[in-house]
Amino acid sequence: MREPLVVAHRGASAALPEHTLAAYELALREGADGLECDVRLTRDGHLVCVHDRTVDRTSDGSGVVSESTLAELREFNYGTPDVPAELLTLDTLVELALSWTERPVKLFVETKHPVRFGSLVESKVLAALARFGISTPASAAHARAVVMSFSAAAVWRVRRSAPLLPTVLLGESARYLGGSAATTVGATAVGPSVKTLREHPDTVDKAAAAGRATYCWTVDDRADVELCRELGVGWVATNHPGRTKNWLAS
Ligand code: G3P
Ligand code: CA
Secondary structure (H helix, E strand, O other), X not given: OOOOEEEEEOOOOOOOOOOOHHHHHHHHHOOOOEEEEEEEEOOOOOEEEOOOOEOOOOOOOOOEHHHOOXXXXXXXXXXXXXXXXXXXXXXXHHHHHHHOOOOOOEEEEEEOOOOOOOOHHHXXXXXXXXXXXXXXXXXXXXXXXXXXXXXXXXXXXXXXXXXXXXXXXXXXXXXXXXXXXXXXXXXXEEEEEHHHHHHOOHHHHHHHHOOXXXXXXXXXXXXXXXXXXXXXXXXXXXXXXXXXXXXXXX
């Protein structure tokens, strides 16, 4: 069985501030196969890589992303006092992933919901991926981008507008992920949390039987990495990409 591929969750975010260019560059140097990011729309329509509704936790400023302009959010420091970092846009992250020539790196873009701009987020994500020429891959294996969401409606919107693009329906409940939701929205993979996978290890086989891959988050402990390996999880998202790659190689 193939080893799980390793996705850097918000970059190498255990070592460096999440969603910063430096965290993603470190993840690439550490051997990550994929890069995960959360995206939100600013008030003036720019996609930025921010997990929370506000930038209060991850910057030295404050404010709701959807109520602030890109220029306003760019005023803040997203790194540390000693090593400042700029706000990361999705465009810059796509450029980084595509510029990495050592191996083809996949970008896992998660859209957050509910949000003020609703389906505009998926429209903008798909437009950005199209601009970079990565919205119509020849196959899921060749795809350089995957779109994910806890929102089934969001996954459905992506599937309908970009049917060749792989998608992950994220969820906390094995019952939900193993039920009809993933089929209904046409998700190509399911994304259980590692807690869900521990409690319901058959989630992976059930997904495979339906032709779907499994993406598991957030896998930071060695025992969980081993569990994912044994179960045949395709992708593990972790805050420690380098360490996880080493564990999987041993
Ligand atoms: O990779 C999926 C995972 O990131 C979902 O949870 O809250 O970290 O975005 P969260
Ligand atoms: Ca996420």
